[in-house]
Amino acid sequence: MDLFEFICRRSIQRYGVLRASVAAPDPIRTKYRQTVDELMQFIVFQGRTLEAALAEVRVATADVAALRLIVHTELDHLEQHNCARYNLARGMTQRWMDAGRRR
Numbered sequence: 795m796d797l798f799e800f801i802c803r804r805s806i807q808r809y810g811v812l813r814a815s816v817a818a819p820d821p822i823r824t825k826y827r828q829t830v831d832e833l834m835q836f837i838v839f840q841g842r843t844l845e846a847a848l849a850e851v852r853v854a855t856a857d858v859a860a861l862r863l864i865v866h867t868e869l870d871h872l873e874q875h876n877c878a879r880y881n882l883a884r885g886m887t888q889r890w891m892d893a894g895r896r897r
Contacts, residue, residue: 822860829853833865834872834880837897838890844869844897869897 823830829851836847844865853861868880872895877887890896 820864822857823864826853826857826861826864829861830865830868831880833861834868834882837865837869838872838877838880838882839886841890841896866897869895 832851833844833847836842836850837844842850844862848858848862872880872882872887872891874884874887874891877884
């Protein structure tokens with residue numbers, strides 16, 4: 795029983811260290827996860843500007859600036875290998891990138 799208790803306590807300590815090293819999730823990103831997907835689709839598929847896309851989704855006024863920054867960052871990092879994260883087709887994503895990543 796002593797060995798089991800020792801291993802269990804050591805595991806709990808290691809898990810605590812691991813949890814402390816992981817960043818807490820962004821509450822805005824969590825709250826508007828589906829909205830970010832919609833905005834990405836409006837911009838990439840439909841060629842809308844970010845401002846026009848933001849006008850079509852429901853977002854609290856206090857969260858608009860933070861959401862704008864999140865979408866800008868995601869658009870900067872959007873590539874063919876991660877476009878499925880936002881339900882974007884690879885071909886459409888590549889055309890959007892080839893057209894200069896308009897926003």
